[in-house]
Amino acid sequence: MRGGEKVLLSLARLFPDAPLYTLLHVPGSVDPELEAREIRTSFVQHLPAVARRYRHYLPLFPTAVERFDLRRFDLVLSSSHCVAKGVRPPPGAVHLCYCHTPMRYVWDRYDDYFGPGRVGPLGRLLIPPIAARLRAWDVASARRVHHFAANSAYVGARIRRYYGREAEVIAPPVDTDFFTPGPDEPGTYDLVVSALAPYKRLELALDAYRGLGWPLRVVGTGPEDARLRRLAPPEVEFLGHLGDRELREQYRGCRAVLMPGVEDFGIVPLEAMACGRPAIVYGEGGGPESVEPGRTGLVFTEPTPEALRAAVATLSSRPFDRLALRARAEAYRREVFDSRVVSFVDRALAGRVSRC
Numbered sequence: 001m002r003g004g005e006k007v008l009l010s011l012a013r014l015f016p017d018a019p020l021y022t023l024l025h026v027p028g029s030v031d032p033e034l035e036a037r038e039i040r041t042s043f044v045q046h047l048p049a050v051a052r053r054y055r056h057y058l059p060l061f062p063t064a065v066e067r068f069d070l071r072r073f074d075l076v077l078s079s080s081h082c083v084a085k086g087v088r089p090p091p092g093a094v095h096l097c098y099c100h101t102p103m104r105y106v107w108d109r110y111d112d113y114f115g116p117g118r119v120g121p122l123g124r125l126l127i128p129p130i131a132a133r134l135r136a137w138d139v140a141s142a143r144r145v146h147h148f149a150a151n152s153a154y155v156g157a158r159i160r161r162y163y164g165r166e167a168e169v170i171a172p173p174v175d176t177d178f179f180t181p182g183p184d185e186p187g188t189y190d191l192v193v194s195a196l197a198p199y200k201r202l203e204l205a206l207d208a209y210r211g212l213g214w215p216l217r218v219v220g221t222g223p224e225d226a227r228l229r230r231l232a233p234p235e236v237e238f239l240g241h242l243g244d245r246e247l248r249e250q251y252r253g254c255r256a257v258l259m260p261g262v263e264d265f266g267i268v269p270l271e272a273m274a275c276g277r278p279a280i281v282y283g284e285g286g287g288p289e290s291v292e293p294g295r296t297g298l299v300f301t302e303p304t305p306e307a308l309r310a311a312v313a314t315l316s317s318r319p320f321d322r323l324a325l326r327a328r329a330e331a332y333r334r335e336v337f338d339s340r341v342v343s344f345v346d347r348a349l350a351g352r353v354s355r356c
Contacts, residue, residue: 001030001031001244002195002267003100003151003172003265003266003267004079004081004100005030005031005034006172006173006175006267007079007098007100007151007172007173008020008030008034008079009030009031009033009034010173010334010337010338010341011077011079011098011341012033012034012037013033013338014338014341014342015077018077019037019038019039019040020034020037020038020039020040021040021041021042021068021070021087022039022040022041022042023041023042023044023045023054023061023064023065023083024041024042024044024045024050024051024054025039025041025045026051040068042064042065042067042068043064043067044057044060044061044064047060055223058082058105058130058134059130059133059134061082061083062083062086062134062137062141064083065083065084065086065087066086066087066088068087068088070087070088070089070090070093071090072090073089073090073093074090074092074093074094075093075094075096075345075349076089076093076094076095076096077095077096077097077098077345078095078096078097078098078145079097079098079100080097080098080099080100081099081100081101081103081104081264082103083103083138083141084097085097085099085141085142085144085145086137086138086141086144087144088144089144094146094147094348094349094352095144095145095146096145096146096147096148096149096344096345096348097145097147097148097149098149098151098170098341099148099149099150099151099155099159099167100151100155100264100265101151101155101158101264102138102155102158102159102162102163103134103135103138104199104264105131105199106131106134106135106138107135107138107158107162108158109198109199109262110131112198112199112201113198113199114127114131118198138162138163139162139163142162142163142164142165145165146348146352147168147344147348148163148165148166148167148168149167149168149169149170149341149344150167150168150169150170151169151170151171151172151264151265151286152169152171152264152265152285152286152289153169153286153289154264154265154285154286154289155167155264155265155286156168156169168344170337170340170341170344171265171289171290171332171336171337172265172267172332172337173332173333173334173336173337173338174267174270174271174274174329174332174333174334175271175274175333175334176274176326176329176330176332176333176334177333177334178244178248179248179251179271179274179275179329180248180274180275181252181274181275181276181322181326182249182252182253182275182276183252184276184322186255187253187254187255187256187277188215188253188254188255189214189215189216189217189253189254189255190209190214190215190216190217190254190255190256190257190258190312190315191216191217191218191219191250191251191254191256191257191258191272192205192216192217192218192219192220192257192258192259192260193219193220193247193250193251193257193268193271194218194219194220194259194261194268195220195221195222196218196220196221196222196223196224196225196228197222197223197224198223198224199261199262200224200260200261201260201261201262201282201303202218202224202228202260202261203228203231204260204261204303204304204305204308205218205236205258205260205308206228206231206232206233206236207305208260208305208306208308208309208312209233209235209236209309209312210233210235210305211233211235212235212309212312213235214235214312215235215236215237216235216236216237216258217236217237217238217239217250217254218232218236218237218238218239219239219240219241219242219247219250220240220241221240221241225238247271248275251271251272251274251275251277252275252276252277254272254277255277255315256272256277256278256279256280256297256312256315257269257272257277257278257279257280258279258280258281258308258312259279259280259281259282259287260282260303260308261282261285262282262284262285263281263282263285263286263287264285264286265286265287265289265290266281266285266286266287266290269281269287269290269291269297270290270328270329270332271329273296273297273325273326273328273329274325274326274329274330276322276325276326277320277325278296278297278298278315278320278325279291279296279297279298280297280298280299280300280308280311280312280315281297281298281299281300282299282300282301282303282308283299283300283301284303287299290328290332292328294318295320295321295324295328296320296324296325296328297320298311298314298315298318299311
C-alpha cells in the first residue's frame with residue numbers, strides 16, 4: 001500500500017458502488033477494504049509469471065487498458081501513473097484522471113531505468129523503439145481525459161510539458177488518524193521508506209552514511225534490492241516489507257526520514273511528520289512542496305552524498321517542534337483530500353450538464 005494505492009483506497013470510499021478496473025490484481029496485496037470490492041482485470045492477469053515479471057509486459061499495457069468495456073458508465077475516474085489514463089471512455093461520459101505522474105520511465109527518468117549499465121545488449125536494441133511508441137501513445141491517449149488532477153505542482157508542470165494540458169493540484173491524503181506521535185523520545189536511527197527502484201536514488205543515502213557511525217534503516221522492497229544490499233555500508237540495515245503498524249513504530253522511533261530521489265509528491269515525509277518526526281528531502285520534485293525548511297524538515301539541493309551528509313549533520317543541532325510537524329501533516333488529512341476530489345468531480349459534471 002504505497003502512495004498510489006492509498007489514493008485509490010480514498011477514491012474507492014468516495015464511490016462505494018463503483019467497480020475497480022486494473023491491469024493486474026495479486027490477491028492479498030492491498031488493503032482488505034479494496035480486496036472486498038468488485039475487481040475487474042485485463043488479459044495481463046493471465047500472462048505467465050505476471051505477479052513477479054509484470055514489468056516485462058509493459059509494451060502490452062496500452063492495448064490491455066484500451067480493451068476495458070466501460071460502455072455502461074457516465075463517469076470514469078482513473079488513477080494513473082502509467083497507462084490507466086488511456087482507457088477509452090464511452091461517448092458522452094466524463095473521464096477525470098488523477099495523475100500521479102506521466103509515465104516516468106519513458107520520459108525524464110528514462111536513464112534511471114534503461115541508461116548505461118541498466119540493461120543488456122538485447123535491451124539496448126529493443127527498448128528505444130518501444131519507448132518511442134509508448135511516448136507517442138502516452139501523448140495521444142491524454143486527449144481521452146476531460147480534466148486532469150495532479151498530485152503536486154511538480155507533476156502538474158510535467159503534465160503541461162508532455163501533454164500540453166493543465167491540471168488541478170490535489171495532494172494525496174495522509175492518514176493522520178493512524179499515523180500519530182509516540183513517546184517524546186530522541187530518535188535512535190534515521191529512516192528511508194521507499195520502493196527499491198532505480199529512480200529513488202537510494203545509493204545516495206547509502207554513500208552518505210558510509211563511515212558516518214549513525215544507523216540508517218531502509219524499509220521497502222523492489223527490483224534494486226539485491227544491488228543496494230551489496231552496496232550498503234555497515235551502518236545500513238534493510239528491513240524489507242513492513243505492515244502499517246510496524247511502519248508506524250519505525251516512524252516514531254527514528255530521528256528523521258530521508259527522501260533522496262526526485263519524487264512526484266512523496267507521502268512518506270508527511271506520514272513521518274504525522275508521527276512527530278522531520279524529513280530531509282531533495283530539492284527537486286514534489287518533496288519540497290510538503291516540507292517547510294527549518295520548521296518541518298530540511299531540503300538539500302545538490303544530488304550528492306556530500307550534500308545529503310551535510311544536511312544530516314545538522315539534525316543534532318536543530319530542534320523540531322512536534323506540534324508544528326503534526327500541524328503540517330494535518331493539512332493533508334483525508335478529509336481535505338476527499339473534499340477537494342468531490343469538488344473536482346462536481347465541477348466537471350456540472351460543466352458537462354451546462355454544455356448539453
